[in-house]
Amino acid sequence: MSEAREKPTSAPPPSGTGGSDAPPAYDVCHVTLHLPILLANSHSLAQNGLPVETLQQIFVCIPVTQPHKRDELPSQLVPLHVCRIWRAAALSCEELWTATLPLSNTTMTTLALERSMNWNAMLCINAFPGTYMDPDALSVALGEPSRVEELTCPATRESHGIMKEAVHLRSFNIWEEGYVGVPLYKPGLPYGDYREAAAFGGTVGLRLLEELRLHGDRIRISASLLRDLPLLTALELTLPQTVWPTLDVLLNALATMPQLKSLALRDAVLPTGSNLDHDMPNAQIMVHLNYMEQLCLTGSPALLSCMLHQLSIPRCTRISFILRFDVGGQDGIWDTQRRLDQRIVQLFAPRLPDEYPLEHLTLHVYDGVNEKNSFWKNPSNATDMLSKLPCLRTLDLRFGLGESGTAAPYRVLLPMLMHLHICAPPHILATASEAIRTPHSTYRSYAIQLADISDLAPGEYLSRLLSHLYALNHEGFQASYTRLDIAPARDNPAGCLRFVASGLTAVRSGVLPPIVDISLEESELPLPYQGHKPAIWPPVYGEALHALLVALPLDALDEVFVADGVDSIRLAPHDTTVSAFTVPLLLQRLLRARSISIAFYAAAAFPFLEAALQSERLEHISLQSMAIGDDLAGIKLLPRLCTTAKSQRILVSVRNCEIAERDVRLLQSWAGSDNFDWDERQVVDCTPSWGAGDSPWLAPDAREMRFWRPDLWSSEFRTLGDGPST
Numbered sequence: 001m002s003e004a005r006e007k008p009t010s011a012p013p014p015s016g017t018g019g020s021d022a023p024p025a026y027d028v029c030h031v032t033l034h035l036p037i038l039l040a041n042s043h044s045l046a047q048n049g050l051p052v053e054t055l056q057q058i059f060v061c062i063p064v065t066q067p068h069k070r071d072e073l074p075s076q077l078v079p080l081h082v083c084r085i086w087r088a089a090a091l092s093c094e095e096l097w098t099a100t101l102p103l104s105n106t107t108m109t110t111l112a113l114e115r116s117m118n119w120n121a122m123l124c125i126n127a128f129p130g131t132y133m134d135p136d137a138l139s140v141a142l143g144e145p146s147r148v149e150e151l152t153c154p155a156t157r158e159s160h161g162i163m164k165e166a167v168h169l170r171s172f173n174i175w176e177e178g179y180v181g182v183p184l185y186k187p188g189l190p191y192g193d194y195r196e197a198a199a200f201g202g203t204v205g206l207r208l209l210e211e212l213r214l215h216g217d218r219i220r221i222s223a224s225l226l227r228d229l230p231l232l233t234a235l236e237l238t239l240p241q242t243v244w245p246t247l248d249v250l251l252n253a254l255a256t257m258p259q260l261k262s263l264a265l266r267d268a269v270l271p272t273g274s275n276l277d278h279d280m281p282n283a284q285i286m287v288h289l290n291y292m293e294q295l296c297l298t299g300s301p302a303l304l305s306c307m308l309h310q311l312s313i314p315r316c317t318r319i320s321f322i323l324r325f326d327v328g329g330q331d332g333i334w335d336t337q338r339r340l341d342q343r344i345v346q347l348f349a350p351r352l353p354d355e356y357p358l359e360h361l362t363l364h365v366y367d368g369v370n371e372k373n374s375f376w377k378n379p380s381n382a383t384d385m386l387s388k389l390p391c392l393r394t395l396d397l398r399f400g401l402g403e404s405g406t407a408a409p410y411r412v413l414l415p416m417l418m419h420l421h422i423c424a425p426p427h428i429l430a431t432a433s434e435a436i437r438t439p440h441s442t443y444r445s446y447a448i449q450l451a452d453i454s455d456l457a458p459g460e461y462l463s464r465l466l467s468h469l470y471a472l473n474h475e476g477f478q479a480s481y482t483r484l485d486i487a488p489a490r491d492n493p494a495g496c497l498r499f500v501a502s503g504l505t506a507v508r509s510g511v512l513p514p515i516v517d518i519s520l521e522e523s524e525l526p527l528p529y530q531g532h533k534p535a536i537w538p539p540v541y542g543e544a545l546h547a548l549l550v551a552l553p554l555d556a557l558d559e560v561f562v563a564d565g566v567d568s569i570r571l572a573p574h575d576t577t578v579s580a581f582t583v584p585l586l587l588q589r590l591l592r593a594r595s596i597s598i599a600f601y602a603a604a605a606f607p608f609l610e611a612a613l614q615s616e617r618l619e620h621i622s623l624q625s626m627a628i629g630d631d632l633a634g635i636k637l638l639p640r641l642c643t644t645a646k647s648q649r650i651l652v653s654v655r656n657c658e659i660a661e662r663d664v665r666l667l668q669s670w671a672g673s674d675n676f677d678w679d680e681r682q683v684v685d686c687t688p689s690w691g692a693g694d695s696p697w698l699a700p701d702a703r704e705m706r707f708w709r710p711d712l713w714s715s716e717f718r719t720l721g722d723g724p725s726t
Contacts, residue, residue: 001455002403010262014602015142018480025651028273029139038320041293045346047281050469052088052089052092055079055085055086055089055090055191056090056092056093056095056096058078059089059090060093060095060096061094062078062079064224064250066298074102074104074223077090077096077102077108084659085349086464087309091115092468093320094119096115097115097116097118097119097121098110098116098121098122099120099124100124100125101113101116101122101123101124101125101126102137102139103125103127103133103137104132104133104134104137105134105137105512105704106134106137108135108137109134110140110142112471113140113141115142118715120149122147122149123144123150123510123633124149124150125138125142125148125151125152125153126150126152126153127152127153127154127504128152131528133154135717137155137498138153138156138158138237140281140698142158142159142162142380145162145164145165145166145169145539146165146166147168148162148166148168148169148565149169149170149171149437150170150171150235151169151172151173151174152168152170152171152173152174152175152213153173153174153175153176154175154176154532155175155176155192155218155219157564158689159174160174160192160193160194160199163200163201163205164199164201165200165201166199166507167203167205168202169205169208169210170209170210170211171210171211171212172200172209172212172213173211173212173213173214173217173231174192174213174214174215174216174217175213175216176215176217176218176219178191178471183623184452187539189525192216192220193219194214194218194219194220194221194222194225194226195220195221195225195247195274195476196222199226200225205231206225206229207228207229207231209229209231210231210233210234211232211233211234212229212232212234212235212236213234213235213236213237214236214237214238214239215236215238216238216239216241216348217240217485219239220239220241221237221239221243222243223244223250223670224244224556225246225251225252227252228254228256228259229256230256230257230258230259231256231259232259232260233259233260233262233291234260234261234262234263234276235257235260235264235265235267235702236262236263236264236266236296237264237265237269238264238266238267238269239267239268240267240268241268241269241270242268242269242270242271242272242574243265243269244269244271245271247271247303247306247307247621250271250656250675251285251307251308251310252272252285252286253309253405254287254289255285255287255677256598257289258288258291259291259293260289260291260292261291261293261294262292262293263289263292263294263295263296263297264294264295264296264297264298265296265298265318265550266296266297266298266322266379267297267298269298270297270298270299270303271299271303271669272299272300272303272324274325276690277363278522281452285310286308286310286311287311287312287313289311289312289313289316290312290313290314290315291315292311292313292315292316292593293315293316293318294316294317294318294319294320295311295313295316295318295319295320296319296320296361296362297320297321297322298321298324299321299322299323299324300323300325300326301323301339301340301375302340303326304321304323304340305339305340305341307337308340308343308344309338314356315356316356316357316358317356317358317359317360317362318358318360318361319344319358319361319362320361320362320396321359321362321363321364322366323338323340323363323364323365323375324362324366325366325367327407334443340375341363341376341381341382341384341385342385344358344389344634345385345388345389348388348389348585349388349389353391355386356413356484357389357390357391358389358392359391359392359393359394360391360392360393360394361392361395361396361409362396362397363382363397363398363709364393364396364397364398364423364515365398365399365400366398366400367400367401375398375400376399378409378428379399379409379428379431380409380410380434380435382397382409382435383409383410383411383412383435383436383642384401386412386414386436388673389414390413390414390415391416391417392414392415392417393416393418393419394417394419394420395414395417395419395420395421396419396421396437397421397422397423397432398422398423398447399422399423399424399425399428399432400426401425401449408623409431409432409435409567410435411434411435411437412435412436413437413585414436414437414438415438415439416437417436417438417442418442418443418446419442419445420433420436420440420443420445420446421442421444421447422436422443422445422446423444423447423448423519423521424447424448424449426449426461426462426465426539427447427453427467429446429448429465430465430468430469433446433469442471443515443517444513444517445517445518446469446517446518446519447518447520447521448462448518448519448521448522449497449521449535449542450520450544461547462544462547463550463551463553464550464565466518466547466548467551467703468608469518470512471512471518472654476567478505478506479502479503479504479505479511479512479553480505480553480554480556480557480710481501481503481504481505481516481552481553481554481556481557482502482503482504482557482558482559483501483502483558483559483560483561483592483595484501484507484552484554484557484559484560484561484564485498485502485560485561485563486499486501486502486561486563486594487497487501487561487562487563490592492565492667494518496520496521497519497549498517498518498519498634499517499518499519499520499547500515500516501515501517501544501552502514502516502657503558503559505556512553515592516552520544520545527553529644532541537587539561545586546586546589549586549589549590550589554592555592557590557592557593557594557595557596558593558595559593559594559595559597560590560593560596560597561596561599561603562590562596562597562598562599563599563600563610569705570657573578587607587608587611588611588614588703589696590608591608591611591614591615591617591618592615592617592620593618594617594618594620594650595618595619595620595621595622596608596618596620596621596622597621597622597624598621598622598623598624598626599624599625599626600624600626600628601714602623602627602628602629602632603631603632605626605628605631606632606634606635607651608621608633608636609621609632609638609641610634610638612641612645612647612650613639613641613644613645613646614646615628615645615646615647615650616646616647616652617647618645618647619647619649619650620649620650620651620652620653621650621651621652621653622653622654622716623652623653623654623655623656623657624656624657625655625656625657625684626658626684627657627658627684628657628658628659628660628663630661632663632667634667635666635667635670636666636670638670640669640670640672641670641671641672642670642671642672642674642675642677643672648670649675650675651671651675651677652667652670652671652675652676652677653676653678654675654677654678654679655679655681656679656683656684657680657681657682657684658682658683658684659682660682663677
C-alpha cells in the first residue's frame, strides 16, 4: 500500500494524561490484537504519529504465518508494504530480520540477508514440510554457510554440501519429500550421504551439533559418526537401513549423549532379526538419559523391551512405539525378555503425578506380509496395561489382525485423557472403544482396517459400527453437521483416508458428538508421499465411504473440502471399483453443501462439476492447487452450467492451478462469464505435504495422530460435561 497523503490527524490523548505533550501511552497488546483491522485501514494509524519503538513492538507481536505462494509475504513482514513510515520502522527492527529467513521468493531472501548483516546475526533457515519454499530462494540462503546456525530443509545437493563450511551450525534437520520446485536428481549424484565425518565438516563440526534429524529413503549415515556427541539434545533418524549392528553398540553410543531430550529411531534404524546380539546385552550397561522427554522407536517387542530395561529416563513423559516383525528370526534367548507392555508398566506405574508420569502413549502393532502379529491376543491385554497408567492425556493404539474380540475386556477409566485414537479391525474396534472410559470431553478418533471385511456387507456393517462408536442417535433431534473434510490421514503409514464431520448445528451431550473423526485404512491404497500411483481399488472402499455419508446427518451441510486421495475412489460410474449405484449416492450426499473445495488432484474435479448440474443448494465450487491436464475435457459435452443448473447461481473458481488457457476458456464458457473466477496464475505453488504445520522430524511413516483443528476441538467440547463416558 502506498503512503497515505491525507492530512494527518492527531491522536487523542490517553485518559489521565491531561493532554500533555508527552508521547501517548499506547497499549501495544490492544493494538496488536486489532492489527488486522488496523492494516485494512492503515493510512489512519500510519499517520497517527506512533513512535518507531512502539511500531516495532507491535511488529514483533504479529503472529508468524508461513506463505503458501511465491508472491505472499510472511505475516511479520506485511508492514513493509503499508506505508513509508511503517516500512522504515520495519527495516530498522532487528527482531524481524534476525529470526527465520523468508524463503517464498529470492527478493525477500536477499533483503533479509542484507538486513540481518547489519546486526551480525546468525541465520536460521527453516523450510518445513507443508509450507511454500522457492528453491532458488533456498539456494540464495545457503550461499552464506558460515552464518548458518540452524538449518531445516529438504535434501538437496546444496544442503548436503553446506556442512563443510557451516562452522557455527548447531541444528541440522534434513528431510526427503516430493516437494514443489525441488528438482529431480540423477542417479550417481551425491544425495544425502553422511557416512563420512567430512560430510559434517569433520569430527569437530559433529561434536558441536545440538540437534540432528535425518529422514528419507536416500539418506545414509554410519554408526561410527553417531558417538561422542556430548552436546546433542535431539537425535531423530528415519532411514531404510540399519545404523547400529547390535543393541550393545547402540547403548554404548547413547551413553555418550547425556544431554538427549528427544530420541526417535524409526523405520529400519534399529537392529532386527539375525542382527540382534547372540547374547543378551551386558546387564551392567545402564544408560542414564536424565533429560530425555520423548522416546520414539520402531522395532520388535523383544528389542524394545530390552532397551527400556537398560535406559534410565526419569523425565520421559512421551513414548511412541511401532511394533514390527523381526525378519530372519532371532535367537531364542530374546524370548525370555519381559513383555513390552509389562516393561512399560514397570517403568512408569510407580511414578506419582508430580514425578513425570507417562502422559502420551502410542503403541502401533503391525502385521507381517504373511503372518499376523499377536502382540495383543485381545483388547483386554491393552486395558490391563492402561489401568496402571492413570495420568495419560493422549492415547494412540493400533491393533493388528492377530487380535481376537472373543473375550470382553474389563473397563478401565482414564480420567485425564484428552484424545483417544484407536485403529483396529472392525470386529474388535467397538470392543476396544467400550473398554476405555474417559471424560465426555475426550476427543475420540478412529481408523477402521478394511482388510478383513471384504466378505461382509460393508455398507450395513460399517453403518452399525459407526453408530455404535459415536452413539449417533439423532432420531427426533433436528441437527446436522455443516462441514465435511475428506483428506489423507497423514498420521497413518498405511493408505488411509480421514473423514471429519464438524460444525454441529446444536450440541447436546449424549445425542451427537460435536466432531466425528474417522478414517478408512486399506493396505492397497497408495500412500500420499508415493505420488498416488494407479492401483486396483477394492469395491469395499466405495461402499465404506457411502456408509459413512449415510450414517451422518448432513441435511444442513455448508462446506465440503476434498483433498488429495479422494481420487482413489475414482468417482466415475464406469469404474469397476465403485458400483454405478454407489457413485450417484456419494455425489448426492456431498453436493448437499453450499460450497465445495477440491484441492491438489484433478481426478475428482470433473465428477463434481458434472453432478453440480443437479444440485439445488450448491453456490460455489473451488479448484485449488492442482495440475489440470485433460481432466476437464468432458466438460464440452455437458450442458452449460449457467443455463441448466438447478441452483440459481454456481460460482466456479480456480486458484493456484497449473491450467492451460484453453481449459480456462472452456471452464468460463461452461460456467458463464459472470460465474467464473480465475486468479490468472498458471503454476501450482504448494502440493500436499506430510505434516503440514508440524516439524519435519515427525516423519511420514511414524507420525502420531493429531487433533483435527485443536482450536475447534477445544471450543466445541467446552459445553460438554466432565463425567466419565460409558
